[in-house]
Amino acid sequence: MLDTPALDIEGLTVRYGSAVAVDGIDLHIPRGQTVALLGPNGAGKSSTVNAALGLFRPAAGRVEVLGREPGAAIRDGGVGAMLQHGGLPSETRVGEVLRLVGRRYAAPWPLADLAATTGIDGLLDRRVDALSGGQRQRVLLAVALAGAPPLLLLDEPTSAMDVEGRQAFWATMRGLADRGHTVVFATHHLDEADAVADRVVVVAGGRIVADGSAAEIKRRIDGRTVRFTCPGPRDELVALPGVTGVTALGDLVELATADVEATLRGLLATRDLLPDLEVRGATLEQAFLRLLDTRPETGALR
Template sequence: MKTKTTDAAPAPAVSLTGAVRAFGDVRAVDGLDLEITPGETVALLGRNGAGKSTAIGLLLGLDEPDEGRVELFGTAPTAAVRDGRVGAMLQEGRGVARVTVGELVGFVAGRYPKPMDVREALRLAGIEELAGRRVDKLSGGQTQRVRFAVALAGNPALLVLDEPTAALDVEARHAFWASMRAYAKRGHTVLFSTHYLEEADANADRIVVIDHGRVVADGTGEELRRAGGGSTVSFDLAGRGTEGLALLPGVTAVEVRGDRALLRSEDSDATVLALAALDAVRNLAVQPASLDDAFMALTAARADLDGLDDLERV
């Protein structure tokens, strides 16, 4: 009798379950749940102090959670890093004196069991021409790209990037993201944090918004826009009043600017049809919410909930 076998599903590339990390009375990470499947590119968004850097420190094994569990590829972060499955580009770090870019990347590559060819790492990072330059003589933007090459040196299955374009000009930022996408297309997993919402929208499969150490939204850019308030439907009042506008289908907020009404709507189609029935369509316009709008709405909603929690605890 033959035994039927099934292939087990691969372990998540990143798994944080109920992770908590406190510093005194401040819970920088507060019951964080996050799972990333192999091959995904995920952006981590949050205001300063939201817990992004602490979460990254936990998943890289640079810190230990006070509660909960953190795993990379089904194992402890320190083991995954030791096995060469993780590469990281962090904000902090200084250049090494009297060492060339090629020597530095080659040295790091030599620490891993299955490294990337040094020339390939330099090419992907866009710094082939800097191979013979001393690391401590580079500009801020060049140093940032060297950090990217160092993160690639071990040919990691998971690449973690903490604010990777912070020191880059516009042209260098475009080149960086092209390199990152090329690496992700090879089937690698990428997790990056950024303050540039347009970068998250353009380069990530998923956007995870963290606030007060917790996930407050998780989805595509379009899903976050809908969750953050959908669209704005605007039209000229032409002397008519605003009575009843807040009760129209889909409308969540009403604002008047001069003679123009702006309706925040979760269902712009339903709102427009209702306005048409009222013959209120003069200079009608529908504008999808920007990711900035959604981000502000989602984090403001979290702040409101925290305020209610504080009241309940009093």
């Protein structure tokens, strides 16, 4: 049913020996959302994705994928996965791999459209072992999409891609979201999460410490930044009203301020020119780092 969530996790706990990787996570993802999982190494992102794929039995909690247990949803072709260390059979060609995978599904994605959608239509005759890192990632995406799954789970999908490849990849993801696919991805690239995700879930210490749109999470951080080109003296900047910090990269200066209007009035009172002036709110990276710095020792921040 369309009102059945794509992913419904309640009280998920994952342990590796005595170490707790995921500590009682609740996560409800409706169909059609694009959701980014953010967190430092060891936060529990990959373990959560692996539990959703039924790759192990969790220590506690419930995981439902498209209203079923993970294994059943995967067997029915409801889930496509792209993991950090996905492999492809050597000594084969890309088209051969995709045709073989497509035979596993009752209604596979037509190969020509699948190749065009994932940007590999020029690679179907290429040997797998001749692919670049970025090309391999796009072929792995095509493998994940071969069954036209309603839910796509991605773990660090752009780790081997250059900037151009990442941009093309996320253009593909936006197209899939427009077609109604649910996309859940774990990433260290906060700019990707900010630009692409409808919703951002921040995980630290095995717990969810923030959950909302990127804009909502950024609004949790007080203050703004004022940036401008300042080739001359700058010692007096730290004493301006509202300024809480000063950073510089070459001639570019960035002032963190708790009162942007007071800071701007102070600048205008002391300087005739403010080249390249910009006033910005908190970035997702700043909000992310603040969340990690301020969370309680238990890892929970509700």
